[in-house]
Amino acid sequence: MALPTELRAGALASLLETDPAAKTRMVAELAELHSQGQARVDNAAVLQPAGAIPGRPERPELVPPRLVGRRSMATTEGRAMLIHALAHIEFNAVNLALDALWRFPGMPLAYYTDWLRVAREEAYHFALLSQHLAGLGYAYGDFPGHDSLWEMVGKTSGDVLARMALVPRTLEARGLDAIPPLRAKLAQAGDVAAAEILDILLRDEEGHVEIGNRWYLYLCAGRGLEPISTYDALTARYKAPVLKGPFNLEARRRAGFSEAELARLA
DSSP, rough: OOOSSSHHHHHHHHHHHOOOOHHHHHHHHHHHHHHOOOOOTTTOOOOOOSOSSOOOOSSSOOOOGGGSOOTTTSSSSHHHHHHHHHHHHHHHHHHHHHHHHHHOOTHHHHHHHHHHHHHHHHHHHHHHHHHHHTTTTTTTSSSSSSHHHHHHHTTTOOOOOHHHHHHIIIHHHHHHHHHHHHHHHHHHHTOOHHHHHHHHHHHHHHHOOOOOHHHHHHHHHTOOOHHHHHHHHHHTTTOOOOOOSSSOHHHHHTTTHHHHHHHOOO
């Protein structure tokens, strides 16, 4: 089946795809069509999904976070479990970017191209991690995963302001804090290739969080809302996770958090 050339419809079709490799190919194709000026954006269309959202493979098995399990970085299996967990996060991040792209009509055209960029980069991350996992003798789906990231995507499906507040600038921003210590563990274990992949992830995730911050502030301004108090209210209303340190304040600053927000974390 040909991929729809309207950007939001193409994002929805990619989101519904269950095969991870096919999904990443569809995202790459959609990004290429857009770069060539062949994927228009209809920001007024109200789209209806033709299947369950998101499209996911039968594996990995989804379990509560406490049951995902951890292993020592001294073993190949332990490193594979960590790489698998990261690949699972990136696969979910592909889906959340596609969902942000198709779901919310009436946004400026730049909003949709921003989330296309996020989807393309997250798909690239997933491919890098999957390839590295294969080099360790494993494949995506060999270990269980959890669904915490997508649960918040579902909760915020009715309000783009809540989505921007609680997914990119809350859940994804936690990656800015978590990636450096994980990178250090992998490097210490001698897995230099994995450490270099995490360098790419951190670089790109700063940009993704910045996109969430920028559109959150745009929406707050458009609705006449004060950003910090609004964020606190949304966090309480949607029962978002409480932020816990240590925090990567420099990465968060580069990702567009204000000094007032950073001061609350220090």
